[in-house]
Amino acid sequence: MDANEIRPAITANRVPTPTLERLATYLKCLHDVAQAGVTTISSAALQEMAGINASQFRKDLSYFGEFGRPGVGYHVEDLHDRITAILHMDVDQRMLLVGAGNLGAALAGYTGMSDERLHLVAAFDNDPARIGRKLGQLDVKPVEAITAINAELGARIGILAVPRSAAQSVAVLMIAAGVRAILNFAPIILRVPSHVIVRNVCVTQELSVLCYHLEAMPTDGTDPQREG
Amino acid sequence: MDANEIRPAITANRVPTPTLERLATYLKCLHDVAQAGVTTISSAALQEMAGINASQFRKDLSYFGEFGRPGVGYHVEDLHDRITAILHMDVDQRMLLVGAGNLGAALAGYTGMSDERLHLVAAFDNDPARIGRKLGQLDVKPVEAITAINAELGARIGILAVPRSAAQSVAVLMIAAGVRAILNFAPIILRVPSHVIVRNVCVTQELSVLCYHLEAMPTDGTDPQREG
DNA sequence: TAGATTGTTAATCGATTAACAATC
DNA sequence: TAGATTGTTAATCGATTAACAATC
Numbered sequence: 001m002d003a004n005e006i007r008p009a010i011t012a013n014r015v016p017t018p019t020l021e022r023l024a025t026y027l028k029c030l031h032d033v034a035q036a037g038v039t040t041i042s043s044a045a046l047q048e049m050a051g052i053n054a055s056q057f058r059k060d061l062s063y064f065g066e067f068g069r070p071g072v073g074y075h076v077e078d079l080h081d082r083i084t085a086i087l088h089m090d091v092d093q094r095m096l097l098v099g100a101g102n103l104g105a106a107l108a109g110y111t112g113m114s115d116e117r118l119h120l121v122a123a124f125d126n127d128p129a130r131i132g133r134k135l136g137q138l139d140v141k142p143v144e145a146i147t148a149i150n151a152e153l154g155a156r157i158g159i160l161a162v163p164r165s166a167a168q169s170v171a172v173l174m175i176a177a178g179v180r181a182i183l184n185f186a187p188i189i190l191r192v193p194s195h196v197i198v199r200n201v202c203v204t205q206e207l208s209v210l211c212y213h214l215e216a217m218p219t220d221g222t223d224p225q226r227e228g
Numbered sequence: 229m230d231a232n233e234i235r236p237a238i239t240a241n242r243v244p245t246p247t248l249e250r251l252a253t254y255l256k257c258l259h260d261v262a263q264a265g266v267t268t269i270s271s272a273a274l275q276e277m278a279g280i281n282a283s284q285f286r287k288d289l290s291y292f293g294e295f296g297r298p299g300v301g302y303h304v305e306d307l308h309d310r311i312t313a314i315l316h317m318d319v320d321q322r323m324l325l326v327g328a329g330n331l332g333a334a335l336a337g338y339t340g341m342s343d344e345r346l347h348l349v350a351a352f353d354n355d356p357a358r359i360g361r362k363l364g365q366l367d368v369k370p371v372e373a374i375t376a377i378n379a380e381l382g383a384r385i386g387i388l389a390v391p392r393s394a395a396q397s398v399a400v401l402m403i404a405a406g407v408r409a410i411l412n413f414a415p416i417i418l419r420v421p422s423h424v425i426v427r428n429v430c431v432t433q434e435l436s437v438l439c440y441h442l443e444a445m446p447t448d449g450t451d452p453q454r455e456g
Numbered sequence: 457t458a459g460a461t462t463g464t465t466a467a468t469c470g471a472t473t474a475a476c477a478a479t480c
Numbered sequence: 481t482a483g484a485t486t487g488t489t490a491a492t493c494g495a496t497t498a499a500c501a502a503t504c
Contacts, residue, residue: 016495020440024433028415042461050417054461055497062463070462071504087436088443095435102337106330110431118435156442157435181438183431187256189278197441199434203338203411205252206427207323207346207385208315210409212248213425214384215316244471270485282485283473290487298486299480 019060023083030080042073093118094153098170099161100125100140103185107159108136121153143173150177160184247288251311258308270301321346322381326398327389328353328368331413335387336364349381378405388412
């Protein structure tokens with residue numbers, strides 16, 4: 001079981017997790033294609049663009065209904081909007097951030113979020129030196145206040161950007177405050193109740209996979225010191 | 229095909245990508261367990277800890293050799309070191325960073341990296357306002373200088389932390405400079421030659437999967453406003 | 457209409473898990 | 481030795497891909 005895998009009991013309609021992950025990739029593609037002024041795209045053209053098998057694309061969509069017209073293809077903008085709706089990214093989503101360090105600042109400054117109707121509505125830290133500072137528009141609050149503050153805000157998504165040593169205890173606080181979905185940047189396996197969903201982002205993991213493949217790769221003739 | 233999937237032609241010995249990804253998870257577990265003073269662990273105990281099936285753990289390891297002793301289990305520290313070596317995280321790995329914004333600063337400040345023998349050896353940007361500034365220990369250099377600078381450094385790993393609009397062209401520069409593995413934070417599907425490996429980190433994708441499951445989740449009786 | 461392309465079923469492929477002989 | 485636990489094979493499960501009738 002992958003650390004990012006959602007257990008069957010939680011998912012309602014059994015849409016495979018890889019399918020859900022690919023939906024975001026399709027959005028990226030459709031965005032690019034739309035910017036290039038294209039209004040209609042076939043699954044074959046998308047395969048060419050995104051490197052994702054045309055059958056897989058159609059199969060992925062089939063979990064959610066019908067989206068294209070035989071002989072024609074998919075209306076780019078329409079499909080974009082419908083996938084956005086499937087992911088519930090068409091409605092405002094409030095998020096809490098705990099950890100106002102470098103990573104927290106980067107996340108707070110990430111414009112992609114407001115584009116996508118994802119709104120950071122509060123930021124917390126337990127370091128007195130950081131409490132009271134501004135993180136983007138937000139005042140950094142003490143993490144002890146999270147329950148009281150989220151009673152007002154009602155955010156159900158929490159972003160965990162604290163050091164590994166604090167991650168588990170902060171997760172407990174988040175959940176007590178009403179958070180039901182956690183995006184975890186700490187390199188630790190969080191223990192959470194079954195009604196809470198966790199996704200992990202682990203830079204070190206990504207880099208280790210790259211390192212593995214790098215060494216496994218055949219050293220081709222090209223001298224990496226020179227321009228290829 | 230997942231955007232993070234490595235095509236069969238590239239991988240040498242056909243270790244499944246999910247297996248490689250789990251190796252980093254095992255390292256996290258072993259780290260935690262070692263800190264708790266435990267010296268030996270069984271696959272069953274690890275299943276309990278990490279929520280990863282004991283058979284899967286043993287199977288994953290079997291791609292690389294024998295690591296445990298029947299009737300006893302695995303020596304925590306030894307296994308940690310051997311997995312580290314498998315991932316080539318036991319040797320120094322040099323990395324270039326392009327994009328000295330908030331995210332770049334967060335990555336440069338990420339201590340996990342030096343712990344893991346991953347060394348950021350140069351940072352670049354194309355914004356004159358950022359060039360010349362310090363990012364941690366590093367001076368931010370103009371991205372045009374990447375080939376000349378990496379001729380000295382010989383880094384093969386590149387971290388791409390620039391806006392989507394610049395990502396593809398910067399990837400081309402990185403590859404020309406000798407980069408063979410890219411960690412991409414931009415929400416775009418990079419087109420790279422087959423000898424270059426890409427892994428994508430997409431915060432919006434992670435959040436969209438969380439949003440999907442959040443809405444799909446049965447609204448349990450508990451009032452999220454109160455402490456659970 | 458003929459050509460193109462969908463949505464979906466069936467076939468393939470690969471990953472996960474269970475079972476168990478080997479072994480400490 | 482008896483009990484525990486590995487490494488590995490076989491069975492299961494699920495995801496990917498190919499094929500094709502339906503349809504624009």
